[in-house]
Amino acid sequence: MNKAAIRFLGVGLFLAGAAFQIHLMVGENDQAKGDITPQAYKQAQTELKNVKNQLAQLQLDLDNAQQEQTASETEKKVETADTASNEATNSVLHIQSGMTSRDISTSLEQAGIIQNKQDFEDYLIAQDLSSKIQIGQFELNSTMTIKQIAEIITK
Incomplete structure (x- = not known):
């Protein structure tokens, strides 16, 4: 091929x-x-x-x-x-000379009176109440509102 x-x-x-x-x-x-x-x-x-x-x-x-x-x-x-309403926390708050609104807010939160210390402190500042806090002992409980607590400690 x-x-x-x-x-x-x-x-x-x-x-x-x-x-x-x-x-x-x-x-x-x-x-x-x-x-x-x-x-x-x-x-x-x-x-x-x-x-x-x-x-x-x-x-x-x-x-x-x-x-x-x-x-x-x-x-x-x-x-x-229901449990929270049945178990209101009662406490006596001792406010001494020199305590700041931050100190008081922390004490209230630790005692179980308020849920959030920053909310309480912000309320006091916004309402111009932080300078009107009174020295003394105050009976408070956890069923109170922030406004009620502020009114009691600033009278």
């Missing part, structure tokens, strides 16, 4: 391979379109309905759990409020 014949044979084999490859690619596209049979479509729809039902059930379960959690938290808040 001569060189030209071998070249033609090689080019022929290359073209035949390319033609087979093109045929397979076109055939796969046709088969992919034809794979969806009515039975496969019905099965996919059934699976989709099942998944939607499961999702709806999970959503209901989540809603119920959230409602139970909210109810539980509400009951705890009510119990805490």
Whole structure:
């Protein structure tokens, strides 16, 4: 065989391979379109309905759990409020010469009369009462408001 014949044979084999490859690619596209049979479509729809039902059930379960959690938290808040109202903390506040509003706020918070010393101190400053605090002993309890406590210690 001569060189030209071998070249033609090689080019022929290359073209035949390319033609087979093109045929397979076109055939796969046709088969992919034809794979969806009515039975496969019905099965996919059934699976989709099942998944939607499961999702709806999970959503209901989540809603119920959230409602139970909210109810539980509400009951705890009510119990805490009842306990707090039943257990009012009484204390005698001793204000001495040289004590600042910060010192008094800290004492009240430590005694359990107020929840937040910064709120009380801010109230005294905002109402211009920090310079009007009186020296002495004052009976206070935790059911009093910040305003009531301020009125008592600034009379």
